Amino acid sequence: MAVTIHDVARRAQVSVSTVSRAFTMPDLVRPATREQILRAADELGYRPNRAARGLITGKTGNLGIVVPDLQNPFFPSVVSGAQAQARLADYAVFLADSGEDPRLEAELIHAMTKQVDGVIVCSSRMDVDDLRRATESTTLVLLNRKNPGVPAVLMDSADGIRQAIEHLAALGHRRCAFLSGPRNSWSNKERRRGLRTASRLYGVEVVELGPFAPVFEAGLQAADIALASNVTAIVAFNDLMALGVLNRLNDRKIRVPEEMSVVGFDDIAMAGMCTPQLTTVEMPTQQGGRAAVDLLLDQLAGGDDDRGAAQQRMVGTQLIVRASTAPPRT
Amino acid sequence: MAVTIHDVARRAQVSVSTVSRAFTMPDLVRPATREQILRAADELGYRPNRAARGLITGKTGNLGIVVPDLQNPFFPSVVSGAQAQARLADYAVFLADSGEDPRLEAELIHAMTKQVDGVIVCSSRMDVDDLRRATESTTLVLLNRKNPGVPAVLMDSADGIRQAIEHLAALGHRRCAFLSGPRNSWSNKERRRGLRTASRLYGVEVVELGPFAPVFEAGLQAADIALASNVTAIVAFNDLMALGVLNRLNDRKIRVPEEMSVVGFDDIAMAGMCTPQLTTVEMPTQQGGRAAVDLLLDQLAGGDDDRGAAQQRMVGTQLIVRASTAPPRT
DNA sequence: ACAGTTTCTGCAAAGGTTTGCAGACTCTCC
DNA sequence: GGAGAGTCTGCAAACCTTTGCAGAAACTGT
Incomplete structure (x- = not known):
């Protein structure tokens, strides 16, 4: 045949x-x-026949990428960047969606190992033991998660939130809420860390709420909680939540940005499409996906000599000021 | 090792x-x-080692799925449904994004053939020759594209648009615009077909504009054109365009739905998150992805005996009435 | 205990490719 | 024209499995 x-x-x-x-x-x-x-x-x-070739060379010519939730536009964007970059190097990519389940995530990686040369794990929620096991069984690079000894591309969330708080402070806000994301997400930890220093730096009091699931519905829920906490601005863990907040505030007839400022995180496409358009911190998703592939390919080419060991690439973030932030009502 | x-x-x-x-x-x-x-x-x-096994059995245990644009939330949703279903049958899935390029689409399929048992092609824009060639080189199933002799899962776009027009007619609209999508998209052809019969059926005059690219920016562009054509309602090829329309109308201070009704297509998550919330035709994306995998697996199990030949599965659509439609201003 | 079944197990070939080794060319130069 | 070096090419083993075939083991019934 x-x-x-x-x-x-x-x-x-x-x-x-x-x-x-x-x-x-x-x-x-x-x-x-x-x-x-x-x-x-x-x-x-x-x-x-790549399978036959792989049998003898030990290389498959395939990459794996696992994401926590394909329905969150953040990840398709990363994936599409990664896939494009992989294609340039003539690699094909396996995709798996863990549905935010840390156990499934580990299992998916494990199931992939034999079929790929390496895998990119996005916003991993695995515990360190599973992560270590995974690292041993295949070469992997993390995206938006840091772990000693394993290469990663990181987006500078801490600085992103600093920019957000600086912006709010400049507008005159003195007390704002942060809607926390998944507890075991590195991005969330980073944002909280950045938050604390920014809070001191700009003299803005921050009340932390949550943790919440990083989804639209959680934003609806969080909005009321934030409203009850006497703040003039809300910073959400991600855009999906921020959109939920916007929605709920609209329902409750609270005008944004006049009565409440809202800041998101990620700059998903939707952020520029809603009304009011969302002020948010842009994450370089496509670029991140590409960088992760580059890093992985480097890693594979470098062979077993861990020269330079755990390389990490930090990519910058940028506050995009749109219409959902304004000076607080006096 | x-x-x-x-x-x-x-x-x-x-x-x-x-x-x-x-x-x-x-x-x-x-x-x-x-x-x-x-x-x-x-x-x-x-x-x-699946590669070794595949070498001898002739089966890889892999599926491919190619989509025109991962950034359109429609497709991640299909993909996630497909991936979940594939996983149940212990298949892994390759993902490729053709960037709406018909040639690249053909090339990607071709590149995959040796590594997969079959591939699912979503909203294919290939010409029939390329499609025939692809069919010959691997077993494939189409999603939202119909072609004699090749199995497909189809979403009932024609009926979806019928529901939309029926809804608008009931509200009292007599003349509305349809923003056409990609010329070589089966979905678009179906919608236009449904449109013509619905137009007659409900006595609504329809002016067809476009074709436009199925993206947000095209919606911005199309809004002005539609406004110039003296209609009271706009039906967009998809939600992304509809959101663009909403956005542009808002900029131009045209109130929706009071002064203009807007209907989208797909019911992407965003449709329920914007203001006003978008009336749209829900497409069963996840279910579609699952069905496509089922069909593909059937096809593979069925062997070469094309009993029943080109199976087609039609899945229904449902108008979701939200806040972007209302009776026209008298 | 023995022949006849039935149930398990091992041998070896096959699948499509890569690669070390050695043989066969081609060329250069005397 | 022939030796020597260099360049190409072919043979066969190897990669990890599956599977047809046949032999071995465990039964069965007498």
């Missing part, structure tokens, strides 16, 4: 070894022969 | 064949032996 290297060899009147070399080490075969082979391959529509 | 079936065999003191059978045809090996093997495998952390 399928056309193999043998078919090509026969048609080009050479041995399979030569065909193989014509593809993988072109300069080892005489140009004339090579061209002949390439032509034959082309005519037959030959594509090397 | 990696633990193979040989290691397990050695430890369990049996031959590799027996180990293999213990996994793939458990009832062919004596229970005592089987348990011994399973224990050994467990202790060693053995996982069969």
Whole structure:
């Protein structure tokens, strides 16, 4: 059925070894022969069987990427960046969605290991033991999670929130709420850390609420809680929650930004589409996905010599000021 | 490095064949032996190498899914449904994003064929020749595209738009605009078809504008065009465009729904989060993804006997009435 | 205890590719 | 024209499984 290297060899009147070399080490075969082979391959529509190749080289040419929730626009964006970058290096990508379940996340990674050369784990919620096990069984890079000894691309959440608080302080806010995200999310920890220093730095009192699930519905729920806490601004863990807040405030006839300022995080597409348009911290998602692939590929190329060991790449964030923030009512 | 079936065999003191059978045809090996093997495998952390298995069985245990644009929330939703369903059957899924490029779409499918047992192509924009070629080189199922001889799951767009027009007619609209989507999209053709019959059926005059790209920005652009065409309601090809329309109308101080009704298509999460909340036709995306996987798996199990040949599964759509539609101003 | 079944198990080939090794060319230079 | 070096090419083993075939073990019934 399928056309193999043998078919090509026969048609080009050479041995399979030569065909193989014509593809993988072109300069080892005489140009004339090579061209002949390439032509034959082309005519037959030959594509090397990567599984067979992988069997012997130990490389699959595949990458895995696991995300906590595909329904959160943050992740498709990361994935699409990663997939595009992987494609440039002729890698295919496996995708898995853990549904925010740390156990499933570990299991998915484990299930992938044999089929991929490495995996990118986004916003991992695994505990450190599972993470260590995963690191041992395949080469992986984390995105938005930090762990000693494992390479990662990190988005500077702490600075992002600093920018947000600076912005609110400049507008005159003195007391605001932070709607906390998943407890075991590195991003959330970073944001809380950044929050504390920014709070001191700009003299803004911050009340932390939550943790909440990083979804729209939690924003609806959190809005009322925030309202009860006597603040003039709300910073949400992510845009999905911020949109929930906006929605609930609208229902309760609280005008944004006149009576309450709202800041999100991620700058998902929706943030620029709602009314009022959401002030938010932009996360370089596509770029992050690309960077993660680069890092992974480096890691694979570098072989087993952990020179430089746990590389980490930090990418910047940027506050996007839109219409959901304004000076507090006096 | 990696633990193979040989290691397990050695430890369990049996031959590799027996180990293999213990996994793939458990009832062919004596229970005592089987348990011994399973224990050994467990202790060693053995996982069969799917590539090697695939080499001999001709099955990879992988599925491919290609989408035109991961940034459109419609597709992550389909993908997540598909991925979940695939996982139940112990299949892993490859993901590829064609960026709305028909040529790239064909190329991606081709690149996948050797690594997957079949592929799901969502909202394919390929021309029929490429599609035929693809069908020949792998088993595939289409989602939201119909082609003779190839199995597909289809969402009933025509009926969806009928519901939308019926709704608008009931509200008293007599003339409305349809913002057309990609020319070579089956969904778009269906919607236009449904539109014509609904237009007659309910006595609503429809002016067709476009085609537009199925993205937010095109909605901004289309809004002005629609405004110039003297209609009281706008039906957009999808929610992304509808949100663009909403946005632009807001900028131009046209109140929705008082001065203009807007209907979208897809019911992406955002549709319920914006203000005013968008009246839209819900597409069963997750269910569609699941159904596509089922169909594909059936197809694979069915072998080469094309009994029933091109199966098609049609799934229903449902108008979700929210706040963006109202009777026209008199 | 023995022949005849039935149930388990092992051997070895196969699947498509890569790669070390060695043999076969081609070329250069004397 | 022939030796020597360099460049290409082919053979065969290897990667990890599955599976047809046949032999071994465990039964059954007498």
